[in-house]
Amino acid sequence: xxxxxxxxxxxxxxxxxxxxxxxxxxxxxxxxxxxxxxxxxxxxxxxxxxxxxxxxxxxxxxxxxxxxxxxxxxxxxxxxxxxxxxxxxxxxxxxxxxxxxxxxxxxxx
Amino acid sequence: xxxxxxxxxxxxxxxxxxxxxxxxxxxxxxxxxxxxxxxxxxxxxxxxxxxxxxxxxxxxxxxxxxxxxxxxxxxxxxxxxxxxxxxxxxxxxxxxxxxxxxxxxxxxxxxxxxxxxxxxxxx
Numbered sequence: 001x002x003x004x005x006x007x008x009x010x011x012x013x014x015x016x017x018x019x020x021x022x023x024x025x026x027x028x029x030x031x032x033x034x035x036x037x038x039x040x041x042x043x044x045x046x047x048x049x050x051x052x053x054x055x056x057x058x059x060x061x062x063x064x065x066x067x068x069x070x071x072x073x074x075x076x077x078x079x080x081x082x083x084x085x086x087x088x089x090x091x092x093x094x095x096x097x098x099x100x101x102x103x104x105x106x107x108x109x
Numbered sequence: 110x111x112x113x114x115x116x117x118x119x120x121x122x123x124x125x126x127x128x129x130x131x132x133x134x135x136x137x138x139x140x141x142x143x144x145x146x147x148x149x150x151x152x153x154x155x156x157x158x159x160x161x162x163x164x165x166x167x168x169x170x171x172x173x174x175x176x177x178x179x180x181x182x183x184x185x186x187x188x189x190x191x192x193x194x195x196x197x198x199x200x201x202x203x204x205x206x207x208x209x210x211x212x213x214x215x216x217x218x219x220x221x222x223x224x225x226x227x228x229x230x231x232x
Contacts, residue, residue: 032216043207043222044156050215087156091216096171098146098158098219 002027004088004101012109019075021104023088028069032091035064035073038103039084047086048073075106083108111135113208113223121202121230127195131208131223138184138191139164144211145191146219147182151204161211162191198230 003026013019023033033051036044046055048064051071061076075082088101117129131145138145144163150156160172162182172180179196195202205225211217 032218034216034218036219043209043225044219045222046218046220049218049220053214055214055218055220089156089219091218095174096161097173098148100156100158102155 002031002090002092002099004090004099006086006088006101006104008104009102010105010107012107013078014109015078015080017078019073019078019082019106021073021086021106023066023071023073023101025069025071025090031093033064033066033071034089034091035062035071036087036089037082037084038087044087078106080108082106111210111221113210113221115206115208115223115226117226117228119227119229121198121228122232123199123230124197127193127198127202127206127228127230129193129206129208129226129228130190131192132188132190133210134189136210138162138189139186141165142213144217145182145184146209146211147193148207148209148219148222149204150207150225153201154204157204159193159195163211200230202228203230204228 005024007022035048038044052064063074065072085103090099112134114132121127144161146161147159181194184191208223209219210221212220
């Protein structure tokens, strides 16, 4: 079973700064990765799919990179609405399942 | 525009069955390119995928190992919705439950989510 470990657990930054969030998979297998943003009281929102593709309506300041076991979500210049919790997610083909990381909380410094 | 509307009770007694329904608008539960999932979220377990149903000329279901023996997901084509039944619940099943769509993008990411239902298991 693949485990996704996100770091850091909490990231304190100011608006306008660059945010770099990491996600490491316990195994390097062929699979798909995605990133989600969640704000209090709301469901997660898809940001990035297939490791590096922005979902519909997601601003260009969000970008994803990486493959294999190490993924990165970068927010180039933080806006006030970007402070939230971010989750990485992996989907495996067999057995079919989705696995989520434990989340990184991005908070205002 | 795809929308998912959840319904079902927020309180279930231990050992009983948790039942939730997700009504779909803007897409079809019988789509050949998407899948319909349930995910739950709790402080102790984080986000946890529970299972999915999808149609590819016939119906398929996949379930997480952690709930496989207790869970059923059923599509309802007449109402364009799908449902979750989780049997023999315990307080550990207390969580926010979400229905989600696995879209047709590479990796079938979960691109649309219901509003969530907080389900508490308590006597």
